[in-house]
Amino acid sequence: MVTMRLRKPYTTASIWSSGKVTCTGATSEDEAKQAARRITRSVSKLGYPKLRLVNYRVVNVLGTCTMPFAIKITPFSAKHRDIASYEPELHPGVTYRLKEPKATLKIFSTGSITHLCVGNVQSAIEHIYSLVFEFRKERSPEDIRTMQATKRSRGFKRKCSSDFGFEADEECITIDDGEEEEAEDFDSDQSHD
Structure with missing residues (x-):
């Protein structure tokens, strides 16, 4: 498995030797799709020009909300x-x-x-x-102050998790360093875009 991190949109992708990729951390479904495309493009620039994005789907949405009580x-x-x-x-x-x-x-x-x-x-x-x-x-006044401070510092975030795979036209592509347990970290935001 190889781990790839993007700065914009801020996401992390796990790329498996089978070609399956799991992307987490996006704050919207559009961001998740954009990250999937950027990851595909970055890996294709590493020597796999016939790589393409297939079977893209959003599998989980994580969010928070606060009740008024x-x-x-x-x-x-x-x-x-x-x-x-x-x-x-x-x-x-x-x-x-x-x-x-x-x-x-x-x-x-x-x-x-x-x-x-x-x-x-x-x-x-x-x-x-x-x-x-x-x-x-009812909330205590102290609880209200704490929640307002937390809201201001954190903001609203919704995270999406998506799965997709790579497919090559000619041969099976393996993106792996040889060991499943160890992961390499890439920062793909190197001015390729």
Whole structure:
């Protein structure tokens, strides 16, 4: 496996000897597609001129949202015990798995929700909003100040993860240093574009 990092868009790609590539870190689907094209172009400049991008697809979208209230997560997890798990010794949030749309949500007492899904993110958030609304609680002034400071420093980010593969017209291309465990780091932003 070879690891390749791009500065713009800020993404990391894992390139496997089979030709499969996994690209993570993009903040939009368009950025993920742009990164996939740049990675393909960079590898083709390394001596594989007939390389092309095939089977591109977005497989995961990771995002966060903040509810306008804090959440009582212990009673929430007790009521939704069948599809929610809460182990405060292991993780500070409740893991809630939706079947339709297929999504995994991490619900925190601060009102912050992290979601990992492929399909409709909006419908997953709308579904969980109606459930957590019943367990809302007011935030303390200190919590509000902390959240505002965090929001200003971090900003909103949504990360996409995509899979695609390389396909050559003539021969099988192996991009590998010979060992699967070791990865090389490339910085492909060297003025090739």
